[in-house]
Amino acid sequence: MEQPESGLDSNPEAIALAAEQADQGILLLDRELRVRWLNQAAERLCGLRRRHAIGKPLAELVPLPLARHFHPRGRQRRTRIDTVQRYRGDIQLLHADGHRHWVSVSVHGIAGSGLRAIYLSDIQSQRRAEARSQLLTIGFDQVRAAILITDGQGRILHANRGLRQLLGYSDAQLVGQSLLPLVIDSSQGTSSSQQLLAPLLAGQPLRTEVYLRHCSEPGVWCEINATPVFDEQQQPSHLVVVLTDISEARVHAMLLNRLLEAMARDVPTEEVMTLLCNEVERIAPEIIASVVRIDNEGKLRPFAGPSLPPSYTALIDGMPIGPACGCCGTAAWTGKPVVSSNIATDPNWEGIAYQALQHGLAACWSTPVEASDGRILGTFACYYRTAQEPDPRHLRLIDTCVHLCAVALERDLSRQHIHHLAYHDNLTGLPNRSQLVARANLALAAAEHAHHPVAVVSLDIERFKQINQVMGQHAGDNLLREIAQRIQSVLGPADTAGRFVGDEFAMVITDCDAEQARSISQHLIDRLQAPLQVGQTELRLRAGVGISLYPDNASTIQSLLQQANLARIQSKLPGASQPRFYSESMDHAMQQRRALEIRLRQAVSENSLRVHYQPQVNLHDNQVHSVEALARWDHPELGSISPECFIPLAEECGLIGELGMWMLGQACRDLRQWREQGLAVNSVSVNLSPTDFRDPGLTARVRQHLQANALQPAQLTLEVTEAVLLDRHPDTLRTLRNLAQLGVRLSLDDFGTGYSSFNYLRDLPVAEIKLDQSFVANLETDPVALALAEAVCRIGAALNLAIIAEGITEASQVARLRALGFTAAQGFHYTSALQAPALVQWLRQHQAGQSARPV
Ligand code: C2E
Ligand code: CA
Numbered sequence: 001m002e003q004p005e006s007g008l009d010s011n012p013e014a015i016a017l018a019a020e021q022a023d024q025g026i027l028l029l030d031r032e033l034r035v036r037w038l039n040q041a042a043e044r045l046c047g048l049r050r051r052h053a054i055g056k057p058l059a060e061l062v063p064l065p066l067a068r069h070f071h072p073r074g075r076q077r078r079t080r081i082d083t084v085q086r087y088r089g090d091i092q093l094l095h096a097d098g099h100r101h102w103v104s105v106s107v108h109g110i111a112g113s114g115l116r117a118i119y120l121s122d123i124q125s126q127r128r129a130e131a132r133s134q135l136l137t138i139g140f141d142q143v144r145a146a147i148l149i150t151d152g153q154g155r156i157l158h159a160n161r162g163l164r165q166l167l168g169y170s171d172a173q174l175v176g177q178s179l180l181p182l183v184i185d186s187s188q189g190t191s192s193s194q195q196l197l198a199p200l201l202a203g204q205p206l207r208t209e210v211y212l213r214h215c216s217e218p219g220v221w222c223e224i225n226a227t228p229v230f231d232e233q234q235q236p237s238h239l240v241v242v243l244t245d246i247s248e249a250r251v252h253a254m255l256l257n258r259l260l261e262a263m264a265r266d267v268p269t270e271e272v273m274t275l276l277c278n279e280v281e282r283i284a285p286e287i288i289a290s291v292v293r294i295d296n297e298g299k300l301r302p303f304a305g306p307s308l309p310p311s312y313t314a315l316i317d318g319m320p321i322g323p324a325c326g327c328c329g330t331a332a333w334t335g336k337p338v339v340s341s342n343i344a345t346d347p348n349w350e351g352i353a354y355q356a357l358q359h360g361l362a363a364c365w366s367t368p369v370e371a372s373d374g375r376i377l378g379t380f381a382c383y384y385r386t387a388q389e390p391d392p393r394h395l396r397l398i399d400t401c402v403h404l405c406a407v408a409l410e411r412d413l414s415r416q417h418i419h420h421l422a423y424h425d426n427l428t429g430l431p432n433r434s435q436l437v438a439r440a441n442l443a444l445a446a447a448e449h450a451h452h453p454v455a456v457v458s459l460d461i462e463r464f465k466q467i468n469q470v471m472g473q474h475a476g477d478n479l480l481r482e483i484a485q486r487i488q489s490v491l492g493p494a495d496t497a498g499r500f501v502g503d504e505f506a507m508v509i510t511d512c513d514a515e516q517a518r519s520i521s522q523h524l525i526d527r528l529q530a531p532l533q534v535g536q537t538e539l540r541l542r543a544g545v546g547i548s549l550y551p552d553n554a555s556t557i558q559s560l561l562q563q564a565n566l567a568r569i570q571s572k573l574p575g576a577s578q579p580r581f582y583s584e585s586m587d588h589a590m591q592q593r594r595a596l597e598i599r600l601r602q603a604v605s606e607n608s609l610r611v612h613y614q615p616q617v618n619l620h621d622n623q624v625h626s627v628e629a630l631a632r633w634d635h636p637e638l639g640s641i642s643p644e645c646f647i648p649l650a651e652e653c654g655l656i657g658e659l660g661m662w663m664l665g666q667a668c669r670d671l672r673q674w675r676e677q678g679l680a681v682n683s684v685s686v687n688l689s690p691t692d693f694r695d696p697g698l699t700a701r702v703r704q705h706l707q708a709n710a711l712q713p714a715q716l717t718l719e720v721t722e723a724v725l726l727d728r729h730p731d732t733l734r735t736l737r738n739l740a741q742l743g744v745r746l747s748l749d750d751f752g753t754g755y756s757s758f759n760y761l762r763d764l765p766v767a768e769i770k771l772d773q774s775f776v777a778n779l780e781t782d783p784v785a786l787a788l789a790e791a792v793c794r795i796g797a798a799l800n801l802a803i804i805a806e807g808i809t810e811a812s813q814v815a816r817l818r819a820l821g822f823t824a825a826q827g828f829h830y831t832s833a834l835q836a837p838a839l840v841q842w843l844r845q846h847q848a849g850q851s852a853r854p855v
């Protein structure tokens, strides 16, 4: 130590120069705190010029705050420099140019010299860095996001407050630990956290969803957003990891996924809703979740509520909805969410609160579940064991649940609807064929077991098609509903009625023998005959009913239905207005019918049908009014087949149009010949079926036949039954009008047998009415027949229509009909229908007789 000291002592200039060149600012002050010396650095730091400064008191030279510390007679003695032999601290120096900067100050008394040395170090940039780092630290901790910084290997260096709160760990638990064990799972389904984080550790940024380990609770779903920071060697030195809590969104998304997936798997809706409640209770254990639906009568029907006490569920089952009907009832009624933070005091629970309270339920929030069309399907309710206000987290969860409930309940409804559509007739609500068959199979199985008979009944309504056409489809639909009701009214709870197509119904009556089947069917026929108001019209329905019996006739529902159908068809044969039982002979009849159809087709195509004519005689001048062409079919093997048999058959198998045109052509040709032979026949009458008039080409064809045979339109009469007037087909009416316009006479055949209405006569271009033979035959005995005959004659007179009496057999009838005002008569009394040559003969005789015996 001696040597250097002495060396320096010997070189005071070197020491002074060293002090002069020091980085630190140095000021030497005397006892009066006057500046005795300062170096360059002090000049620079304080903004002083040496020549101005030396000799001046420090207080004058150095602006506050430094001066304040070193003022010799400052008020605060302890800050006086002479009391401060040693001082060390940082102060903000106000530079002569006005700017402030930080310096570190230390004061030392120089022993034995009476001088003090002030050393000033520039710490401005250090201070700035510190402030900046402090600011960053504050920011790092204050941001809501959870942030952690790791070293290049993923060891945690810093974890901000957000992260500590998110995962529940303390700083000490985190710092120094690896990031890897925190990650439990990821949305990418990588097998390990190591694998997930490997690219990040290798220097690639990472953004994904991860499930992180929480200190005490189940894990937390976060979005991880990690960026590597590189050192000068371009190696990742740090990782900055930002985590965003997405638990709620994630939980909701998972809830959605889980339920939608269950729905997609066709899990029954009740189970789906139970799953929903369970999930909700798992996410928020303080909730007791439940789903109720609203039935058609506006009553609550608990649907799911796995944690609700069963006795409470039973209590709300069937409760009505309405204002002040608890949470669910009120929510369903108002269509708005209802919050009862405290059931005990909530007016919505007045009178029923004790039931909830008894079961430990203190609060309830219920939200209506709305279908896409606005209907309220049910409610989703959250119950609480303590009174509480809505919690935003729960409200968001409820939102998600209500949406899911709507999807599930609506899907359930549409499934029910589809099921109903698939198995029921939508119009009447009765089972359709497949449902009836399914139920019948059950009934047959039970019957086999119990040795009970079962009756299968087939039913349809006579002329339903026409009624439908006349009254319109809407009325027809109502009629079918009414029929369905009447059918159901005669059946027992174990029986099934179904509608197949149109007016075809079937019934399966359990434990029912032939006698019971007959009486039930008869009762049904009677019930259907009870007057029915359709619009302005009163109808009485006539039903065709066929019955087959299990086990007597068949053992399968398919066969039984077939047999009952067959019996029903037979029930419509003339004279049968009672239920018909199936018999084996019917099968035979059916086969025969098919065979006959083939033969008829052949006869029509081969022109082997013939025409017979029956004259109509004018009751006043005894002239031939017209001759009616009647189809005849003599089969080489089967013999003569009645038109009562083959005409309906031709209608059913679509041959009637061809048959009608053939008859028309034949009749026109024959009339031409008779007239050419000078016979007194004014007109020929041809029967046409109602469907013929739907053919828009009919008028043209009629005109053709007339022209081809040089006949006037008025020489042709077309006989149509009332069914044609009932036909609302647009072409039918047009064709009828066109024909009338052409001048062809239209005759209303079989008047009095159908839905006769004088109203139709006003609108339709009829020239003639033929009162049905049944009335003519009963004129003497039946006052109703007489009244109708009189009315028809009066109408005829008023509307200038010819009135023809059909089927007169007795001479005695002639005078009577004449007196009543009939125009002409036709029947065996004059002659049965004759072949053309025989008719010619008859006409000649008639003409001769007439000239011999004038009327
Ligand atoms: P319809 O038009 O009422 O014909 C009158 C039916 O009464 C004829 O029976 C005729 O032979 C029968 N008849 C005539 N006088 C008497 C009598 O004094 N007493 C009795 N009991 N019956 C008498 P038919 O020829 O068997 O014809 C039955 C039905 O077949 C006809 O009834 C008509 O509806 C239909 N039909 C006959 N030919 C044709 C045709 O060419 N086309 C169409 N569409 N239907 C026809
Ligand atoms: Ca006729």
Ligand code: CA
Residues within 6 Å of the ligand: 749, 750, 770, 772, 773, 806
């Ligand atoms: Ca007739």
